[in-house]
Amino acid sequence: MTQTLPPTLIDELRHVLGPEAVLVGDDISPRYRQDYFSPLPQASLGLVVVRPRDTGQLAAIMRLCHAHRQPVVTQGGMTGLSGGALPGDGELILSLERLRGIEEIDEAAGTMTVLAGTPLQQAQEAAAARGFLLAIDLGARGSCQVGGNVATNAGGNRVIRYGMTRGQVLGLEVVLADGTVLSSLNKMLKDNAGYDLKQLFIGSEGTLGVVTRVVLRLEPLPEAVQTALCAVDSYQQVVALLHHAQRRLSGRLSAFEVMWSDFYDAVTSRIPGQRPSLPPGSPFYVLLDLQGADAQTDAPLFERLLEQALADGLISDAVVARSVREAQSFWELRDSPGRFSMIWPQLASFDISLPIGAIGEFVERLRRRLTQALPGCEAVHFGHIGDSNLHVCVAVPGTSAETFPEHEIKDLVYDLLRDYRGSISAEHGVGRHKKDYLGHSRSPEEIAVMRSVKAALDPLGILNPGRVFD
Ligand code: ZN
Numbered sequence: 263m264t265q266t267l268p269p270t271l272i273d274e275l276r277h278v279l280g281p282e283a284v285l286v287g288d289d290i291s292p293r294y295r296q297d298y299f300s301p302l303p304q305a306s307l308g309l310v311v312v313r314p315r316d317t318g319q320l321a322a323i324m325r326l327c328h329a330h331r332q333p334v335v336t337q338g339g340m341t342g343l344s345g346g347a348l349p350g351d352g353e354l355i356l357s358l359e360r361l362r363g364i365e366e367i368d369e370a371a372g373t374m375t376v377l378a379g380t381p382l383q384q385a386q387e388a389a390a391a392r393g394f395l396l397a398i399d400l401g402a403r404g405s406c407q408v409g410g411n412v413a414t415n416a417g418g419n420r421v422i423r424y425g426m427t428r429g430q431v432l433g434l435e436v437v438l439a440d441g442t443v444l445s446s447l448n449k450m451l452k453d454n455a456g457y458d459l460k461q462l463f464i465g466s467e468g469t470l471g472v473v474t475r476v477v478l479r480l481e482p483l484p485e486a487v488q489t490a491l492c493a494v495d496s497y498q499q500v501v502a503l504l505h506h507a508q509r510r511l512s513g514r515l516s517a518f519e520v521m522w523s524d525f526y527d528a529v530t531s532r533i534p535g536q537r538p539s540l541p542p543g544s545p546f547y548v549l550l551d552l553q554g555a556d557a558q559t560d561a562p563l564f565e566r567l568l569e570q571a572l573a574d575g576l577i578s579d580a581v582v583a584r585s586v587r588e589a590q591s592f593w594e595l596r597d598s599p600g601r602f603s604m605i606w607p608q609l610a611s612f613d614i615s616l617p618i619g620a621i622g623e624f625v626e627r628l629r630r631r632l633t634q635a636l637p638g639c640e641a642v643h644f645g646h647i648g649d650s651n652l653h654v655c656v657a658v659p660g661t662s663a664e665t666f667p668e669h670e671i672k673d674l675v676y677d678l679l680r681d682y683r684g685s686i687s688a689e690h691g692v693g694r695h696k697k698d699y700l701g702h703s704r705s706p707e708e709i710a711v712m713r714s715v716k717a718a719l720d721p722l723g724i725l726n727p728g729r730v731f732d
Contacts, residue, residue, distance in 0.1 A: 266308035325441030338410030341402035344693025378409025394480035397424035415465030417689030422648040433477030484553035489589035493544035497622025518648030606657035616684030651688035
């Protein structure tokens with residue numbers, strides 16, 4: 263049965279926030295009820311959405327919810343891939359969409375302070391206009407929000423050079439479950455004054471507090487980018503190419519994205535508008551790029567790196583982007599999983615990590631297990647292999663939403679992953695979709711400490727309940 267919120271709480275929320283900040287019934291758009299993996303709007307009966315304008319309003323909401331023991335789900339851009347932001351029965355939806363904007367760019371410190379509901383791309387563009395790079399970058403940049411990036415410790419395409427979102431966050435403002443505002447808006451690179459509390463909230467998927475403001479570290483904006491797509495014959499050579507590129511580019515390798523032939527063939531032959539820049543048929547394709555300061559010196563260095571790789575037999579073919587447009591077309595190929603629903607309406611999608619040297623063997627063993635258990639299934643493999651992060655997507659043609667064997671596929675992938683002591687979530691988080699498998703990657707002792715932290719910060723369990731663990 264659908265639970266509804268207490269009417270007295272709704273009245274109090276309206277009183278504190280103003281009627282326009284509280285949505286009920288038909289005023290609630292389907293976008294608050296769906297995410298990438300749930301394209302059909304979930305039931306809306308009894309839902310209430312609140313949209314605070316500032317930290318003070320958000321703190322007032324949490325004080326009320328704490329007093330009423332009201333569960334809350336926090337929403338950003340709804341681009342998460344673990345189901346964490348989908349509203350559950352009886353949960354109040356806390357949307358950060360009106361808490362947006364760039365508050366400050368401090369050029370001397372090399373930082374920007376943004377409100378949590380700011381779309382990532384807006385923050386990137388504001389930094390670029392002042393000559394800085396905001397190094398967090400992922401395919402959903404146009405829709406995802408900085409607060410969501412922080413809450414999930416988002417990874418993405420530039421981790422090999424700049425680290426995860428955690429590496430870009432210097433300060434945070436967070437509202438706790440009881441409405442306490444914890445303001446740690448530090449701008450300094452070094453700060454060892456006691457516990458680094460912001461790290462608790464980064465990657466905790468909104469279960470410990472609601473992020474409202476973020477101080478982000480900025481990098482110099484690269485003046486020149488070199489991008490290439492290479493064909494590689496074996497996984498061993500993929501790893502050798504990674505080390506060759508890291509040595510030759512001395513820290514400036516900015517992406518090392520690997521696509522197995524199953525991915526490359528499916529994308530180039532089945533997604534309209536994707537033309538192969540290299541002919542199909544190679545076992546692996548690698549997208550490499552270098553972000554540097556000087557095209558005059560970077561371009562010849564990049565060419566020599568590829569010539570040497572060809573001479574040493576690490577690659578069998580390569581094409582270097584001659585224009586920004588051409589580089590974008592390589593990236594569109596890599597970012598095409600955002601359009602996988604055009605090929606496969608039902609898909610089990612994984613963001614796992616395991617030691618780089620083991621990934622090739624893992625993929626071969628997984629392929630054998632999948633084919634044996636689910637004849638006719640289609641699996642594609644790709645990922646940020648320089649970050650030890652593999653993505654796998656599995657479809658079973660002929661199945662429907664009701665008959666798709668999602669649990670069987672998850673068991674196959676995560677059971678094999680456990681043999682390698684890998685992680686069930688490299689970058690998307692656990693949310694609802696992976697919580698049953700948390701024990702594959704974390705020990706009982708680790709999970710017990712996680713529960714203690716949750717109980718200390720959210721004793722009533724009202725923040726994103728049922729996400730990460732029950
Ligand atoms: Zn990814």
